[in-house]
Amino acid sequence: MIVVGAGPVGSAAAHYLVCAGYNVILIDKCKFPRDKVCGDFVSPVAQNELERIGITGTVEFKKSNQIRRASVYLSKPSTDLPFSRLGKFGIWANKPFFGF
Numbered sequence: 001m002i003v004v005g006a007g008p009v010g011s012a013a014a015h016y017l018v019c020a021g022y023n024v025i026l027i028d029k030c031k032f033p034r035d036k037v038c039g040d041f042v043s044p045v046a047q048n049e050l051e052r053i054g055i056t057g058t059v060e061f062k063k064s065n066q067i068r069r070a071s072v073y074l075s076k077p078s079t080d081l082p083f084s085r086l087g088k089f090g091i092w093a094n095k096p097f098f099g100f
Ligand SMILES: Cc1cc2nc3c(=O)[nH]c(=O)nc-3n(C[C@H](O)[C@H](O)[C@H](O)COP(=O)(O)OP(=O)(O)OC[C@H]3O[C@@H](n4cnc5c(N)ncnc54)[C@H](O)[C@@H]3O)c2cc1C
Pocket: 004, 005, 006, 007, 008, 009, 010, 011, 027, 028, 029, 030, 034, 037, 038, 039, 040, 041, 042, 043, 046, 100
């Protein structure tokens, strides 16, 4: 099986295909870590997916900074994003580790 594109979606797809027993080749036209414009924010929901893949337990992942509060300032008063309802904090990703 060949997966073209090694961004978050292609990488996750390749992971699950390998888990399902397929021989997988993951290819990308870019060299990784690629220089991609990004806010480097990993939401609590995205972290759940990374946890399923087994990334959150790694030493490199734990170098990421935790974000416990975020607010949107469109007008006063500001609106807090509901992190606590999701039961997790966000993180500011350790870019060289994530590479995307
Ligand atoms: C400015 C900006 C800031 C962002 N900030 C955040 C953020 O802070 N947090 C967050 O969660 N999301 C952020 N995003 C969104 C996030 O980048 C995307 O949701 C995510 O990258 C989508 O993943 P993907 O795998 O679908 O696609 P991509 O990440 O675009 O990966 C596709 C890959 O396919 C490769 N490819 C394409 N065509 C070919 C080809 N013909 N042959 C070989 N390889 C090919 C590309 O090189 C690329 O590596 C941001 C997006 C932008 C534009």
